[in-house]
Amino acid sequence: MTKIWYIIQREYITRVRKKSFILLTLLLPFLIGLMTVALVEIATHAQEKLTIAVKDESGLFEDKFRGMDIGESLRFKYLTNNPQPIDSLKNMYQNIDCDGILYIPKIDLEKPSGITYYSENELGITTEEHIRKNISEEIRNRSLLLRNYNIDTIAFFDKAVSLEKIIKNEKKNGSAEIAGIFGYACGFLIYIFLIVYGAMVMRSVTEEKSNRIVEVLVTSVKPFQLMIGKIIGIGAVGLTQFTGWAVLTIVVNMLLPVFLGDKMMAMQTMQQTNQFANASESTQLLLHISNALQQLDIGRMLFSFVFYFVFGYLFYASQFAAIGAAMTDDSDTQSFTFPITIPIIISMVLMSVTLSQPFSSAAFWGSLLPFSSPIIMITRIPFQVPWWEQLLSMFILLISSLGMIYVAAKIYRIGILIQGKKITFKEIGKWIFY
């Protein structure tokens, strides 16, 4: 056991102190933070600062235009008391510090036309959309009023309908969408981890084999100790990196408001107002998200994530170790890793099926089979998978990863000492039963 411990230490320390590891672990969250800052800065600064004069001959739009609040970027100036005709106004709007003039003639509500914007410069897309929306909303309201609908009725039509769900006699407020996003994120993280760190195990095994270190090592340790020490050591490196990222991302997110201040808030409100017609809907969405997050059993999610992360890794890393041991310098890496990576990639495809139909039979079997369960089950858990299914899946994965380590050790033991000749899958099969 102490020898395995030394091996784990070596595998871990030599990797963790590498400059590339430290840089990647530290910098990624900061880079993401920096990118957020840059995006917000660009978005707020690039906003046109516009003041638009409004000449409203219809008299319908008095004080109806809302400015856009971001950095006081869009303001309206009503020229109600200005008697000059539009023909002269359109040439002198600059004299009253305006960037353009919006002319609304007397219009027929049934057939509104002739609304014109005069300026030296083109309007930005968002601004144009904003103005158009304001006008059409007002015209719509007026038209409805003309047809004897009262204001309250109109407001009633605008109300969003929420769907209440009772699942197994329990009231659920969470939205399937949020659960899906959360599940997808977790599944995707595990996928990345399996591919990146599995390949790292494989490369490291091949390297030890090709420079003959194993020949020296196996005179003092058992091949199994060597293999399991390497798998655990590299897995610990991965866990360190992920934990580092998680912690730093939280720190960076806490620091962001300090740098961005109000801009961040403004940005958020802008995004929401752009997406949803009125404020009440956006608050409703926020409510949805927080409801959904409360609905997610964070404890269960965290436990499951760590379990599938660790055992999914053991299951795949041992395969990568075995393949790494069977490879020789000149062998075709691609054809060897293909059988391992295919199930992982299929799992990714199955993940999208799972998201749309988390209780379909494909999702069910995908979350039981050890080849796909680390990715599929974690995607399904936010959808309230029954405990018996999860326990069964965990049990299968546990047994399979131990079994895979056993099989991999057999291949590894023989493979690492075979030099210079190309190994076929048939031979590998023989080693397993040797």
Place this chain on the structure above:
Amino acid sequence: MLLDVQHISKSFQNNQALQDVSMSVEKNKIYGLLGPNGAGKTTLIRNITQIFFPDSGQIFFNGEKLSEKHQNQIGYMPEERGLYKKMKVEEQLNYFARLRNFTKAEAAHKINFWLKKLDIESWRNKTIEELSKGMQQKVQFVATVLHDPALLILDEPFSGLDPINAETIKNEIFELQQKGTTVIFSTHRMENVEEICEDIFLINKGKIILNGNVQEIKQQFKKHLIRVDVNNDIELNDFLRSQTNIIEQTNTHLIFKLKEGQKANDILKMLLQNNAEISSMTEILPSVNEIFIQTVNDVSVIPTKVGIS
């Protein structure tokens, strides 16, 4: 007897790598394990280092059946060097020492001792990839002997070394032998064998085809050739010509092949009668290289045992 290999055989798929190989290794001696490429040297070594296990036959270490507990008494340096390129010299040696169950203090003590001894202390904090090939070799040697093995197995220890470093390693090997270490070294470089080994095992096609003391083997393979160096240009008389078998004659030396029952002294007498001024006389013994080539090429040679081993 330190190591006793008894009738081991080992095959891989269709290839019989070792066939009924036996070898006895005495304490405190230096052995050469010779053989052409693919003869089975490495397989034999791997059976001794317990990387492989024989299909049949047994190996005894110090009278006990070879097992895991003996691994710490064996030091093995493979032909192709195995070190972690990105690790520092000291760290690397420490790792190997810890895997040999050394405590931290013991490991540090041993590493200091050897780094000083081989004059590579200043390399302590360099990574392996920063070192020259010869330097890496020295580090590898330290890694092999760090745990004071009773049996040291070196596979081509001098390949890639310059003459000065080769000499250093050679001296270390002798010094270890003096302190009681047994050394088996595997090579196909015969000049090293003559210098270093007392005994050799010659292996070909998975079988030991010749073993024994180097000098005795040379005697056995000698072709009864005598070389006589002379100072004067001599005319040989017909009697001498008829009585001897002259292989080579120059102004300075003569080579005779002794006839059945003939002695070197007989030839000397005749030469003196021919007024030769003799400066030296030597018996030409075959080099290990010649024996090696002759034995490997001669399929009719049956396994022989010369002298005691």
